[in-house]
Amino acid sequence: MHTKFPTHCALAALLALLCACGGGSSIGSDEFLPTRPDGSSTGGFDALMAVSAEAPGGHCPAGGSRIDAGLDLDRDGSLSSNEVGSTQYVCNGLAGSAGGAGLNALARLRDEPAGAHCAAGGKAIDVGQDRNADGVLNADEADSTGYLCNASAGTDGANGSPGAGGANGANGLNTLLASLDEPPGAHCPYGGRRIDTGVDLDSDGALGATEVDATSYLCNGAPGASFGWITLTDATQPVLAQAHTGYLATSDAGQIVVRLPAQPSVGDVVRVSGIGTGGWRIEQNDGQAVYTAPLGGVAGRHWTLRNAPAQRVQDVASSANGRILATAHYDASVYRSTDGGITWSQIRASRGLPDFDGCAMVSSADGRKLAVASSIGVFTWTEGDPDWTLSLPGGAKAIGASADARTLVILDFNGDLHLSFDGGSGWASPVSFGAMGPASIACSSDCRAIVVAASGSPIWQSPDYGQTWQATGPTRWWTDVASSADGQRLVATAHMGGGIYGSFDGGAQWSLLRSQPQAFAAAMSADGRKLMALGRDRHDVSIDGAATWTSLTFDFQGYPQLAWSADGSRAIVGSEQGTYTSIASTTPGPAGSISGQQFDAITLQYVGNGMFNVLSHEGSLKTE
Template sequence: MLSSCGGDEPADLTATITAEEAGEHCANGGQFIEIARNASIATAYICDGADGASPVVVALEEPAGEHCEYGGVALQVGADAPVYLCEGADGAAGQAVALGAVAAGDECTYGGTSIRVGEGSKTYVCNGTPGSNGDSVVVAAVPAGAACAGGGVSLQVGEGAPTYVCNGAPGADGQDGADGQDGADGQSVTATPEAAGANCTYGGVKLQVGGGTPTFVCNGTPGQDGQSVTISAEPSGANCGGGGVKLQVGADSPSYVCNGADGAQGPAGPAGQDGADGQNGADGQDGADGADGQDGADGQDGQDADALTWSQLSSDTTAQPNSGFIASGTSDWTIDLPDSSVLNYGDTIRVINNGTGRVSVAPGTGQSFEFASNSLERAMTYWTPRDSSRQWTSVASSADGTKLVAAEFGGKIYTSSDSGATWIPRESSRNWEAVASSKNGQKLAAASDGGYIYTSYDAGVNWTWRATQRSWNSLASSADGTRLVATVWNGKIYTSNNSGGSWTERMSDTDRQWRQVASSGSGKKLAAVEQNGSIYISVDSGETWNPYGPTRSWQAVAMSADGTRFLASDTSRLYTSTDSGEYWVEGAEYGLWRAVASSADGTKLVAVEKSGRLLASNDAGETWILGGPVGRWRAIASSASGDDLVVVGDSEQIHTNGADRLVANGVSSLELTYIGDGAFWVDRVSGLVEGP
């Protein structure tokens, strides 16, 4: 035990006591004591006596003096002499250290820091030599290409080669989100005639929205009556030497539109050639004696008919300006038109086929045909086959007819951006049943039987799957491509108002055998035909539907852009409506009409037979012309003007109207007159002249 007796216990004193075994230091064992104060240590052994009591250890503060010059601690162990633990003398006071900045100069070339201890000399710690400037780093975006398939960023350090940090491959499209909740019901809108009175001086229409205050749309002030216009024939006389037409507007002096003078008679034509193989000369030509033929027709624009250089066809050839060709026998020949660089306005090429073979007239690069016949006859006469024979099921067209999309059952989707001249396969092989296009041809939709609906925003380059797997069989699109409508065979109608992002089921009461669907330009007026049922029409983008027309085995339907004119077909007849479907007129044309199409204004209509030809009208169905190629047709599409058509069918090539060459098939003739800019005027056509 360590304790102090009397006085204060010394400060900064530590003591450690451990047991000491019997041995060298203590014969009977004892304790080992180690006492430390500051840096001084003293040790002592307290040995056990024989059966004696434990000694007492006393530690006392020792003042400075005889035993410890600077003071310390005295240890008294029992009756032994004390042991002293003395403190050392105080150390000398430390010196101040001063630090200062050193400017660049003699002591430090690039500056540094000075260190001074007490009054001693300064020591300098100098900055090192500045390092050279680092290279510049340029960061730039990298488009998708050879360096980065999905685009990324390039790092250019100085003049070194760039390093690319590329974007990862796009992740798979996430599933469509759940449909949002239906919006609140809109207020009812009622439009009723408003009689002339306080609200509308000249009458008008009253619009009542819900229970709100009515709004009036009033008629304007009546305009003044126009003057009458009378048109009557004007005989030859003082007003018109060769006769003409008299226009009488109101009481004003009449105006005259006079006939022109007769053109001069052309000179006699060339001598007729001998008839081939004993056949009689065509149209009164002389026999083998080579007598003069009939007088030539009037020359165009003053050009003499006998200016043509005539030759008998015996091989394929290239025509020269102002040349004529005569074919006979059963052989097929091709005449290439001269290059436009050697042609002058009014130059003529004429072809006469007296045989049973085919004479093809082929234009060169940048050349085209203009026809003297009306556009409807031209549309039904001249057609060009495109691409390959496939199981085509559907086709759609942009408004201008330049962008086309067609679907192959069990194959791919095909697109064209040059009016059908060339086609590019798109997407994957599926059982495609229907396609639809926006007005500009950028937004497309396609439906597969037993699969999904797919949409494209870039004219068919990329596609995204939509909707749910069903037996989709028909599609239609609004002009801007945002509103779509689709049908399911033995199922429902579905509509989308966000370009196919989400779909809403319509007419949920029962499943029906829907055949085809059509849309107005706005997408608000829709029509769908049911096999062995009615024509259903919606005027609110598909929310509600009403049946119209008779019950028939309907096959197809088309409508004008404003939704007022309709064309529909069943398995034997065509039906038209000009009052938004309220009343339908049955046509007299028999045939299994598989598909129909309409111009934007609804005046130009066309229908195709399942195994036959095409039927077209340019007066909203009043009269029809039968023509076009014969095939197993499935679908047809029209441009907005109705002048550009494209038709597809089972195991058929795609056909577009308009000819890239003309064919005189059998006994026939035609004349081509150059009118500039690579165009030839086609006239004086007789017999069967058609597209290739």
């Protein structure tokens, strides 16, 4: 289970400064030491530091302080721009996420003796959290240390001609830093630390008020909402959950019921943990559901008819994450959605794509490339292209593609198989299978393993990019075939008294997994553990590699086509009635629920539009 911790923007900014901006490096080296005309070194110079305000921008999104450091080469007691050898930034914290009261951030400046960090000694700057709240940064509280080093004497050079003696220079002054408590106010709404820097003009070793040259602030983050736990013992009445509250189901007599908040705000969190043997159940309100992909859920429990073009759909395609979708229609149009099917736009072609009868479509894993096999040829399109590209003239009935869509596999109307390894720009000599009925092609992620399933034929399989082929499996009226990413697990559907067939050895042997009349489409997750087979009014789903199945009823009408995300959590179906999408979730509304037993637990967060997401969970939970 996740535990929510306080956010300390101020400390995070300072730690980022020391880690990302060079806080662990030393300032000062031999290259800063000028030499006399005779080549001998003049000796080291004092290290100075200057702090100035940093406006919000690339270095500090919320503003902060810029700390310049270097050697006082001209011994004038101030750090000039040409003397700056290192620049770091102390950034103001952004508003922290909800959490408990945080710890104050402290900084401490101390002398650093000559040694591994500073060859000639210098200053060490420690930063960390005041974990014991005593207002002092102790040695064991320092989380990061930066160093401001004095210059080391350089190697003597060859003697030169004696020069005229110069006047003795004035003694240099030290730079000091003071860290003080800053109460809540205009500079820090929730308090923090004030950092004063300046030159020790009176050489007394303390930074007086008149010696302060610059001031910056290291502010605490906003305190988060508190999160409490409530013990539930009564299993006879459901409890309406409150935001940012956890519930301990302690009953041994019955199941504790917790109902989600009726009007949650985005970000609200609810937790339930099973203590008693009676277990627990989370119920939903109208319009609410829980996204169950983190629980291993798959799409297909319920479907949404999208506001997509109403034309009959010939084929569908999906990106690996299931959020970029495409539909090909009988009227030679192709539509695309980049938000999971909520909105759609047409991929227009200046010359159009006439006669799409019998077309098939594939997408790259990132959803940026499409390829369509139609009765007049194979067309390709990449996001940003103004038009489709005719890649292979001539009628084609089936198409498969690698994850990057660089490898394309085409079966044409004559039964010849064509392969391209450059996205359709060039094609290898075709392999002839002879006359074949309607067909489907599936590939491993790299298309090393290829499977072709055609009506009235056995299944053909190649393990070597199409160089050799072997007929495997029974002869059936095959309608679709799908593959895992490695090509070792396959599922195929057969029409007219067929069913759902599977192979778990790369296609060498096939077996009937489940009877399903009028099976039209198949899908498989990348790991081969989740499967779906689509019929006209029923679809079967397995989440354990075909060991068990669940039958769901939905009338898609006609000859539906199916595409799935790589994890099976999102699906798209195209049919004569239109376009449907589904995501892995509980049944929307009061009929949906999640339940667990003793020692099972779950944390849910509201993400908007009636949907809750699973942040963490323990045990084998049941979803409905």
